[in-house]
Amino acid sequence: MAVVTVIGGANMDIQGFSFAPIRPEDSNPGRVATSPGGVGRNVAESLVRLGLSVRLLAAFGGDSFSASMRDELDRLGVDTSPSIVRSDLRGSCYLSLFGPEGRLFGAVSDMGIVEEIGPDWIDRNAEAIGSSDACVIDANLSRETIEHAVKAFPGVPFVLDTVSAAKAARAKECLGLFRAVKPNAAEARVLTGIEIRDEDDAAAAAARLHGQGVAWVFISLGSRGLCFSDGAFTGMASMPESRTASVNGSGDAACAAIARGIALGHDVAGTARFAAACAALTLGVPQAVNPVLSEASAEALSSRCEIRKL
Numbered sequence: 001m002a003v004v005t006v007i008g009g010a011n012m013d014i015q016g017f018s019f020a021p022i023r024p025e026d027s028n029p030g031r032v033a034t035s036p037g038g039v040g041r042n043v044a045e046s047l048v049r050l051g052l053s054v055r056l057l058a059a060f061g062g063d064s065f066s067a068s069m070r071d072e073l074d075r076l077g078v079d080t081s082p083s084i085v086r087s088d089l090r091g092s093c094y095l096s097l098f099g100p101e102g103r104l105f106g107a108v109s110d111m112g113i114v115e116e117i118g119p120d121w122i123d124r125n126a127e128a129i130g131s132s133d134a135c136v137i138d139a140n141l142s143r144e145t146i147e148h149a150v151k152a153f154p155g156v157p158f159v160l161d162t163v164s165a166a167k168a169a170r171a172k173e174c175l176g177l178f179r180a181v182k183p184n185a186a187e188a189r190v191l192t193g194i195e196i197r198d199e200d201d202a203a204a205a206a207a208r209l210h211g212q213g214v215a216w217v218f219i220s221l222g223s224r225g226l227c228f229s230d231g232a233f234t235g236m237a238s239m240p241e242s243r244t245a246s247v248n249g250s251g252d253a254a255c256a257a258i259a260r261g262i263a264l265g266h267d268v269a270g271t272a273r274f275a276a277a278c279a280a281l282t283l284g285v286p287q288a289v290n291p292v293l294s295e296a297s298a299e300a301l302s303s304r305c306e307i308r309k310l
Contacts, residue, residue: 002263003053005082005129007122007149008040008138008161009114010058011092012065013248013288022097022105036069037094037288038111039138039163042249044078046256046278049293052263055128057082059116061091082125084116102244102283114140119148129153133263134179136160136255139167146170150177157262161255162187176213179262182255184220202227203234203310216268218258218275220251226279227310228272236308237272239280239301249288253278257298269307277302 018030036045044056056078060066062085069091073080092114096107122129122145129135130153137146138161150158157179162168168187175181175191185196192208194201196219206217206229219227225238254275261271277298281290 001051001053002133002260003055003131004047004134004136004259004263005055005057005132006040006044006047006136006138007057007117007129007141008043008136009038009092009111009140009163010036010041010056010060010069010083011038011094011109011111012069013037014093014095015248015286016095016097017286018097018099018105020100022099033286035287036072037249038092039140039161039252039255040136041069041073042252042288043136043138043161043256043259044073045076045289046253046293047260048076048078049289050256050260050278050298051295052260053079055079055082055132057084057117057121057125057128059084059086059092059113061089061113062087063091065093066091082128084121086113086116089113089116096248098248102247104247111140115142117141118145122149122152126152130156132156134159134259136259137171139163139170141170143170143173147174150174159255159259159262161252162191165190175209178214180216180218180258181209181214182218182220182251182258184222184251188219196221199224199227199236199310203229206234216258216262216271218254218272220254220279226254226272226276228268230268233268234310235269235272236306236310237269237276238306238308239276240304244283245286247283248286250279250282252288253282253290253293273302273305273307274298276305
């Protein structure tokens, strides 16, 4: 079985869903839900649901949220033994607010504990990382830690989840050491300087990232689909319109699918098709990871994915 190591954030998601268009500076009737989240944790859960063996290197605190996340990951079969546990610190928490159409209105991220993951902890887990068929890094990590990890293990295919436009720049100086990157349009602009308004812009950004040494590029254009390229073939993978419950976690599901494709030796178009299906499955539920996500459910939905050459 292919083994993927994930290095990144794990936090409890507290999500507010407004019943009506959100009124700023006012109380908005709706519902509030809590569920495990964090980019690294979401990717790890998605990968194990897709049938891979998964190790997670994250940072957990001594609070009840952290304990419940670790218990859930253990139940799912994710190996959390490489992770840091600091009983004297508070775990990460992500507070977000969504409108009735499922789009993010705003969020607050409290992830200071992620700074505990430094180069020394990467070195301490060298055997686990070095023996991986693929390794996902999320940009919640510090610039120093990201660069140290990709330079220390030149034989491991690394996948970058850029997390946000604000954090994507942390990996900018070592992009060429990643096998694949998965930004959205705003994050790709940070990495390339190209304003992405359409598919042609996305293809140009992909070409620029190839010029920086990235082998596979996947740029999310939201409802328009996923632009993908391996340098020889550039295309769009798009799914039929479907109901969106929440955009939270859809990009993480796509990143998991990309890491899976690399670990299993799949081609870029097949990987993009599978990634688009995993993202679509996640968009349909309020949780950060769809509880019915599986290799079978993603394969079934991927048959409806359209692939167009750009």
